Amino acid sequence: MIHARNLPFVTTLGIFVIAYALCVAQFPNMLSTRVIGNLLTDNAFLGIAAVGMTFVILSGGIDLSIGSVIAFTSVFVAVMVGSLGVHPLVAFAAVLVISTIFGSLMGAMIRYLDIPPFVVTLAGMFLARGAAYLISTESVPISHEIIDTIQGFYFRFPGGGRLTALAMLMLAVFIAASFIAGRTRFGANVYAIGGNQQSAELMGVPVGSTTIGIYALSGFLSGLAGIAYTLYTSSGYSLATVGVELDAIAAVVIGGTLLTGGVGLVAGTFVGILIQGLIQTYIVFDGSLSSWWTKIVIGILLFVFIVLQRGIIWYSNRKLAESRLKEV
Amino acid sequence: MTDTNTLLEARGIGKSFLGITALDGVDFTLEAGEIHALLGENGAGKSTLIKILTGVYTRDRGTMRMHGQEVTPANVGEAQALGIGTVYQEVNLLENLTVAENLFLGRQPRRFGLIDRREMRRRSKALLERYGLDIDVDALLSSYSVAVRQIVAIARAVDLSGKVLVLDEPTASLDAHEVEMLFSVLRKLREDGLGIIIITHFLNQVYAVADRVTVLRNGRLVGTKKLSDLPRLELISMMLGRELQHITRDHQAEDATVAATAEAPIQFLGYGKRGSVAPFDLQVRPGEVVGVAGLLGSGRSETAFLLFGIDRADSGTAMVDGKEVTLSSPEAAIANGFGFCPEERKTDGIIGDFSVADNIALALQARQGWAKPITSAEKTALADNFIKSLDIRPADPERPIKFLSGGNQQKAILARWLATDPRLLILDEPTRGIDIGAHAEILKMIEKLCAEGMSLVVISSELEELTAVAHRVIVLSDRKHVAELAGSEMTADNIMQAIASSARTEAA
Numbered sequence: 043m044i045h046a047r048n049l050p051f052v053t054t055l056g057i058f059v060i061a062y063a064l065c066v067a068q069f070p071n072m073l074s075t076r077v078i079g080n081l082l083t084d085n086a087f088l089g090i091a092a093v094g095m096t097f098v099i100l101s102g103g104i105d106l107s108i109g110s111v112i113a114f115t116s117v118f119v120a121v122m123v124g125s126l127g128v129h130p131l132v133a134f135a136a137v138l139v140i141s142t143i144f145g146s147l148m149g150a151m152i153r154y155l156d157i158p159p160f161v162v163t164l165a166g167m168f169l170a171r172g173a174a175y176l177i178s179t180e181s182v183p184i185s186h187e188i189i190d191t192i193q194g195f196y197f198r199f200p201g202g203g204r205l206t207a208l209a210m211l212m213l214a215v216f217i218a219a220s221f222i223a224g225r226t227r228f229g230a231n232v233y234a235i236g237g238n239q240q241s242a243e244l245m246g247v248p249v250g251s252t253t254i255g256i257y258a259l260s261g262f263l264s265g266l267a268g269i270a271y272t273l274y275t276s277s278g279y280s281l282a283t284v285g286v287e288l289d290a291i292a293a294v295v296i297g298g299t300l301l302t303g304g305v306g307l308v309a310g311t312f313v314g315i316l317i318q319g320l321i322q323t324y325i326v327f328d329g330s331l332s333s334w335w336t337k338i339v340i341g342i343l344l345f346v347f348i349v350l351q352r353g354i355i356w357y358s359n360r361k362l363a364e365s366r367l368k369e370v
Numbered sequence: 371m372t373d374t375n376t377l378l379e380a381r382g383i384g385k386s387f388l389g390i391t392a393l394d395g396v397d398f399t400l401e402a403g404e405i406h407a408l409l410g411e412n413g414a415g416k417s418t419l420i421k422i423l424t425g426v427y428t429r430d431r432g433t434m435r436m437h438g439q440e441v442t443p444a445n446v447g448e449a450q451a452l453g454i455g456t457v458y459q460e461v462n463l464l465e466n467l468t469v470a471e472n473l474f475l476g477r478q479p480r481r482f483g484l485i486d487r488r489e490m491r492r493r494s495k496a497l498l499e500r501y502g503l504d505i506d507v508d509a510l511l512s513s514y515s516v517a518v519r520q521i522v523a524i525a526r527a528v529d530l531s532g533k534v535l536v537l538d539e540p541t542a543s544l545d546a547h548e549v550e551m552l553f554s555v556l557r558k559l560r561e562d563g564l565g566i567i568i569i570t571h572f573l574n575q576v577y578a579v580a581d582r583v584t585v586l587r588n589g590r591l592v593g594t595k596k597l598s599d600l601p602r603l604e605l606i607s608m609m610l611g612r613e614l615q616h617i618t619r620d621h622q623a624e625d626a627t628v629a630a631t632a633e634a635p636i637q638f639l640g641y642g643k644r645g646s647v648a649p650f651d652l653q654v655r656p657g658e659v660v661g662v663a664g665l666l667g668s669g670r671s672e673t674a675f676l677l678f679g680i681d682r683a684d685s686g687t688a689m690v691d692g693k694e695v696t697l698s699s700p701e702a703a704i705a706n707g708f709g710f711c712p713e714e715r716k717t718d719g720i721i722g723d724f725s726v727a728d729n730i731a732l733a734l735q736a737r738q739g740w741a742k743p744i745t746s747a748e749k750t751a752l753a754d755n756f757i758k759s760l761d762i763r764p765a766d767p768e769r770p771i772k773f774l775s776g777g778n779q780q781k782a783i784l785a786r787w788l789a790t791d792p793r794l795l796i797l798d799e800p801t802r803g804i805d806i807g808a809h810a811e812i813l814k815m816i817e818k819l820c821a822e823g824m825s826l827v828v829i830s831s832e833l834e835e836l837t838a839v840a841h842r843v844i845v846l847s848d849r850k851h852v853a854e855l856a857g858s859e860m861t862a863d864n865i866m867q868a869i870a871s872s873a874r875t876e877a878a
Binding site for chain 1: 446447450456458462463464465466467471475476478480483484485487526
């Protein structure tokens with residue numbers, strides 16, 4: 043039996059399978075491992091960022107700073123490695139520490155100053171974007187043998203597709219995050235806070251440390267997404283990835299996570315990312331469509347999902363009322 | 371009383387919020403193996419006492435002992451560690467999690483650092499079996515009825531704490547069958563030696579399940595009694611805070627005038643709503659004050675909600691001037707010349723950040739419609755007028771209303787309705803939480819308004835206040851209108867008798 047709470051995820055999965063089948067029916071080449079490999083690589087950085095966003099939204103919050111943190115990270119790494127000659131791995135480690143601290147500070151402000159996440163992360167968004175401009179306003183190219191090695195590393199699928207290091211990184215993040223969400227006390231606390239923060243607190247959930255942990259995780263994953271983006275484009279540019287946080291939110295919601303928090307799966311976000319990638323791939327295959335169609339389809343899907351979630355809540359409330367009536 | 375059976379002992383507990391005393395020198399003793407009911411009207415200090423015992427608040431004065439050891443729980447977790455568990459009325463568990471996840475949140479069994487779902491499921495099943503509950507623990511909590519959720523909450527609290535169980539209005543949304551199911555669980559826990567504190571306002575349930583009762587009133591202890599030798603009438607008089615004695619006011623003269631008055635222009639016939647208030651008849655004549663009495667939860671406020679169209683009646687008709695009207699919303703009620711000052715002044719009455727003038731002009735604006743805005747000059751004139759006539763202090767129409775005292779806020783809300791020149795004004799607990807001076811002024815104003823020909827419905831738990839201002843009193847019990855007293859019959863004694871006798875027939 044499908045639980046009502048998994049229905050949005052199952053719907054998403056169904057939509058993806060049907061959409062993919064339709065695409066393949068029109069362009070049989072889209073079934074190739076090459077397409078799948080590229081889809082994963084092209085969306086790796088977005089996928090990693092969306093994982094962080096999943097935790098934030100599950101807890102009933104929002105993180106608008108993601109796109110700016112990615113831009114900051116990429117510029118920071120590019121300048122450190124390209125201009126200052128720092129070893130890439132050192133630059134990666136430094137930037138992950140910075141983005142994690144940045145996230146945990148936002149979490150602390152949300153919790154202890156009782157400011158809505160929307161406002162705090164909006165401020166974080168401007169701050170990180172400004173910091174990125176401060177470092178460099180130009181596109182900074184990056185090259186280093188380690189970066190070349192990472193970029194050149196891949197497994198070959200049968201059929202010529204490549205599972206690149208970036209795709210593997212994203213898959214690893216999704217798998218680890220699934221375990222954190224579903225099988226750790228931290229994960230359970232995230233769902234609890236998203237369900238009802240006051241009840242969670244009365245039940246003894248450490249709301250403070252969990253909130254900080256959630257935004258620290260989102261900050262860390264934004265930093266990691268920034269590194270992935272740097273590797274993907276071989277450069278850092280402070281004007282890049284504007285609005286990526288909105289794409290991440292879209293992926294999370296299309297993946298079946300309730301925007302009000304408490305209900306959703308990390309795996310759903312993965313399917314949400316795949317759907318977005320599929321639409322882009324279809325547009326490339328078609329060749330005549332404007333790439334803005336991606337946005338239009340995403341917009342329609344978002345509407346469908348929000349209505350669907352409302353419908354499920356309405357339906358389960360009604361069923362509950364009916365069962366109560368029967369008992370009486 | 372410090373015999374070996376004493377589990378939890380509180381002495382002289384005091385607590386103030388912003389200078390307002392919520393609890394004043396309250397003693398409370400809980401023994402192992404007893405169910406102890408805690409009673410009192412709204413604002414009596416029940417929840418403050420419970421929150422101190424369970425670590426949500428810290429006490430200002432007094433001592434608290436568990437097994438003779440002085441303790442001061444600083445938060446819910448510390449109280450749990452001491453053995454004190456709580457089940458709150460509404461916010462208790464998380465509906466978006468499964469039953470098992472709720473039972474073990476924060477203490478999930480783990481293997482290799484990961485939550486062991488199989489073990490959690492097994493232990494949840496075993497735990498609930500002891501309460502006679504055989505349900506799918508992997509289903510969402512929201513898929514179960516309130517009664518089942520309540521038992522899951524109790525199971526969690528007892529499993530966590532195990533000595534003292536506090537239940538805050540556990541039966542508020544349960545039906546009779548579910549209540550019995552809950553009580554059998556409580557009786558079993560009592561046999562296991564737990565001390566149980568239960569807050570409820572259903573007297574029948576108190577007599578059905580509790581051993582002793584402690585009554586609070588206005589933050590003070592009225593007394594702790596064994597229920598087996600406490601007559602119902604005495605318990606009610608403890609709660610309403612009056613000794614049984616005859617009231618001095620003479621209503622003889624009024625008997626004739628009330629009876630002589632002709633057909634009432636405002637009538638409610640068979641008016642009621644299922645699950646809220648049983649159908650009742652109510653006539654209100656100009657210049658008449660109808661009092662509504664009853665214990666907390668008897669349907670007092672629900673009656674007001676029906677009259678003002680906040681809740682929609684599902685039976686009966688409302689007539690104004692002989693014409694049938696539909697009170698489908700407060701807007702419709704206002705259009706018929708009704709006004710309503712709600713009980714929860716802070717949340718339902720004032721708009722705290724608005725100025726006094728804005729708050730006063732609100733209902734008049736609503737009545738006029740948004741197409742005809744009240745100019746700010748008119749608004750100030752209106753406010754000045756009422757500030758003067760009602761003596762609202764400080765006399766500053768531009769001050770945000772949240773900075774005024776309770777009594778002055780209440781006057782401003784009265785002014786809001788008076789500005790619309792209503793024919794029927796419904797006042798729900800108009801004198802709660804305001805100082806004595808303002809109290810007297812508001813009572814005087816009620817008399818003045820009724821002398822001017824306005825009709826009033828006044829709901830109050832202060833019986834003396836009711837019998838003093840009302841011409842007739844309607845008595846509610848268990849969501850039914852059980853009696854209507856007028857003239858010389860209208861005494862605090864008779865009101866309490868009416869409540870007690872209806873409660874007894876209910877129980878029989």
